[in-house]
Amino acid sequence: MKKIRIGMLGLGTVGSGVVRIVEGHQEDLQRQTGAELVLSKIAVRDINKSRKVTVDPALLTEDPWEVINDPEIDVIVEVMGGVEQTKEYILAALDKGKQVITANKDLIALHGPEILAKAAEKRCDIMYEASVAGGIPILRTLVEGFSSDRITKIVGIVNGTTNYILTKMTQEGASYEDVLVEAQRLGYAEQDPTSDVEGFDAAYKMIILGSLGFHVHLSLNDLDIRGISKVTSDDIASAKRLGYTIKLLGIAERQDDLISISVQPTMVKDSHPLASVNGVFNAIYVYGQAVGETMFYGPGAGDMPTATSVVADLVAVTRNLLTGINGSRSSMIMNEKKLKSDEQIVSKYFMRLHVADKAGVLAKITQIFADYDISLESVLQLPNNGTDEQETEIIIITHDASKAGLNKALAKFEEIEVVKAVRSVYRVEG
Ligand SMILES: NC(=O)C1=CN([C@@H]2O[C@H](COP(=O)(O)OP(=O)(O)OC[C@H]3O[C@@H](n4cnc5c(N)ncnc54)[C@H](OP(=O)(O)O)[C@@H]3O)[C@@H](O)[C@H]2O)C=CC1
Ligand SMILES: N[C@@H](CC=O)C(=O)O
Ligand code: NA
DSSP states (O other): OEEEEEEEEOOSHHHHHHHHHHHHTHHHHHHHHSEEEEEEEEEOSOTTSOOSSOOOGGGEESOHHHHHTOTTOOEEEEOSOOSHHHHHHHHHHHHTTOEEEEOOHHHHHHHHHHHHHHHHHTTOOEEOGGGSSTTOOHHHIIIIITTTSOEEEEEEEOOHHHHHHHHHHHHHOOOHHHHHHHHHHTTOSOSSTHHHHTTHHHHHHHHHHHHHHHTSOOOGGGOEEOOSTTOOHHHHHHHHHTTEEEEEEEEEEEETTEEEEEEEEEEEETTSGGGGOOTTEEEEEEEETTTEEEEEEEEOSSHHHHHHHHHHHHHHHHHHHHHTOTTTTSOOOOOOOOBOOTTTOEEEEEEEEEEEOSTTHHHHHHHHHHHTTOOEEEEEEOOOOSSOTTEEEEEEEESSEEHHHHHHHHHHHHHSTTEEEEEEEEEEEO
16 A cells, blocks of 8 residues: 655644544545555654654654655645744745645745745645634635635634633633633644734634635735734623624625625624634634525634644545645636725624713714714613713614724714713624
């Protein structure tokens, strides 16, 4: 039986899962591919570190170039993270005609076009199913399952760490800091968890989803990005009171070839299926012109779910190696990218305003909204909590409004004396 030799970069959370699956499911994998999958070399930072899996110490090296330059190795599995240096390793591996599998969304989102071009030039596979939504086979679904349709909207909970934090804050009143530490311990968070909580990890994943779904090269500058670090327990309580749940949503839309894409904490109506996606689970809603609404659900992070996707790529690459068709998917004709302006981005919004508690205040506020063509769905004045009888809070949900109009109204609130503070603003979905 033909042997396919695998060189790994990284043996942490995901890498350990890959070793477990390749070893534990070897017989099934052989039956499916017709080849033996052999782990040949593994680069780590510290070969003396204790590991979650047992591997032959002779396989380990602290020099990734030893893996890349090994002429026996057919496939590089990159599960170490990092961007610039890692890009160098991957480009070098492709240059040597090796197939590449990666779980690295930062790398693909930031340097995808260059890496894909190199893979196409060398007729090599570059596969990255694990980079988006851990265990959900969403990239293959977008590229293959939806190849007959025109995708118009992708809405996703695509970061497990923040969904885990928001769920614990909502259901148990847990503190943001405590839950973040727990998510790190469980292997969900990135090496630098700022990427999770400030929305960058989700943004990288939305860039990948949007690029594959709409056939354009999206980049970081195309997104509005807001994370969850400023979501307060008061916001969560207000959402609950009105029948909403706060979720960090990535939203990519295409309308007449105009695209908008963002990542932001969003008020999701409790009746919407995304509102009940909890814990480390992810879900991606895909709207296609022909198919209508579809939703894909599963674990978004963690060792075994993520490794499932890596090894599925390994099966696909192995099959391609045996039939000699590697690289056939690396080139795709891309559309010209046209982004919506702020006037064209339309949504409902929720906001909490801290205002003076006196006659005429509400009239002033609604007039400002009217000046910018924003009509209101509901206005709720909270009972004064007694700490300051001169001031109170109102909660507003708008009808569909342009982002430009909303920003102008918010700037106006800064100027008028009766609005003491804009406490929070959220997009509303569902
Ligand atoms: N954790 C998750 O749930 C998911 C992670 N990912 C992505 O998978 C990748 C890996 O994540 P994860 O497994 O969590 O990360 P870990 O930090 O758990 O593992 C990283 C591994 O890479 C090794 N490594 C790091 N830098 C180097 C280097 N310069 N040279 C050699 N080895 C190096 C580390 O070595 P050592 O062990 O010696 O320190 C470690 O084995 C990242 O790109 C991440 O974004 C994607 C989906 C889900
Ligand atoms: N840190 C990421 C890991 C998977 O991509 C997450 O929390 O989703
Ligand atoms: Na996936």
